[in-house]
Amino acid sequence: MYYVEQDGQIVLFDEDREVLENTLKFTPQYAGLEIQETDRPIVDFEFADTEEWQEKQAQQEHERIAKLSLTKREVFLALYKAKGITPEQIRSQLLSPEALIEFDYASEYFRGNPLIDVIGQSLGFSAEQLDYLFVHRELPIPDNEEV
Numbered sequence: 001m002y003y004v005e006q007d008g009q010i011v012l013f014d015e016d017r018e019v020l021e022n023t024l025k026f027t028p029q030y031a032g033l034e035i036q037e038t039d040r041p042i043v044d045f046e047f048a049d050t051e052e053w054q055e056k057q058a059q060q061e062h063e064r065i066a067k068l069s070l071t072k073r074e075v076f077l078a079l080y081k082a083k084g085i086t087p088e089q090i091r092s093q094l095l096s097p098e099a100l101i102e103f104d105y106a107s108e109y110f111r112g113n114p115l116i117d118v119i120g121q122s123l124g125f126s127a128e129q130l131d132y133l134f135v136h137r138e139l140p141i142p143d144n145e146e147v
Helices: 017-025 051-066 072-083 087-093 097-105 114-122 127-136
Strands: 002-006 009-014 035-037 069-071 108-110
Touching: 002 017, 009 017, 017 035, 051 127, 069 072, 069 127, 072 108, 087 097, 087 114, 097 114, 108 114, 114 127
Parallel strands: none
Antiparallel strands: 002 009, 002 035, 069 108
16 A cells, blocks of 8 residues: 655555556645555555454564574573573473474574474463563563462
8 A cells, every 4th residue: 555644644545656646746735745655554544453454463473573583592591580490490391302302402492493382381481471582582570470
């Protein structure tokens, strides 16, 4: 969607940039204003955060977070600082040889790796807390909660 904004208000919009460029030729009051592009829907000259757009934004954020990574050191320090959890305690939760290999030999951990969710859940962390860890490189310390 293309639009023209004046004083913080959308004054013209169209899905076709060429149509908007032609419209600007016949609206001298908007001469010199820049045509901008957005993926947000526009309804009644305002950005509309439709359910579809919100779902798309949530999916994009999920994909962005899944690509985040932390080094082993960053993960272990965050877990220790937040809950006093040691690498040995994490390792003791892993029963699968494949999970042990991933845990022991990875130089970094990616948020999108399903092993992160498995380990996090076994230690009592929610998906939101794990997302926070990968975004902020630390874990929030929940009030009155122990792992």
